[in-house]
Amino acid sequence: MQDSFRYLDFDEELNISKDNIGRIIDLALKESNTDTYGKETHEYINFVCRKMTADHNISEQAQRELSDYGCDIANMAGDYSFQKGFKEGVRLFRTLMSL
Numbered sequence: 001m002q003d004s005f006r007y008l009d010f011d012e013e014l015n016i017s018k019d020n021i022g023r024i025i026d027l028a029l030k031e032s033n034t035d036t037y038g039k040e041t042h043e044y045i046n047f048v049c050r051k052m053t054a055d056h057n058i059s060e061q062a063q064r065e066l067s068d069y070g071c072d073i074a075n076m077a078g079d080y081s082f083q084k085g086f087k088e089g090v091r092l093f094r095t096l097m098s099l
Contacts, residue, residue, distance in 0.1 A: 037074040045070035 016024060049067050052058055058066070 037078045041074045
C-alpha cells in the first residue's frame with residue numbers, strides 16, 4: 001500500500017451550447033448512477049479507509065462508518081461549493097449584463 005495519495009482525473013467539461021443542450025439534458029435524465037462528488041473524491045475516501053485499516057486495524061463496521069462519514073463530508077462540501085459557485089455565477093452574469 002502506498003503512503004500517499006495522488007489521483008487526478010478531472011471530469012470533462014460539458015461545453016453546453018444551443019446545439020447540444022437537448023442531448024446533454026437527455027443523457028442526464030437517463031443517468032441512473034449520478035456521481036455526486038466526483039471520482040477523485042471517491043478514490044481519496046477509499047484511500048483514507050484503506051490507510052486507517054492498515055495502520056490501526058479497525059473493524060469492518062468501523063470501516064463502513066468511516067466511509068459513510070467521508071461521503072457525508074464530501075456531499076456537504078459539494079453542496080456548499082455549488083451554492084457559492086452559483087451565487088458567484090449570478091453575480092458575474094449581472095456584472096456582464098450591465099456592461
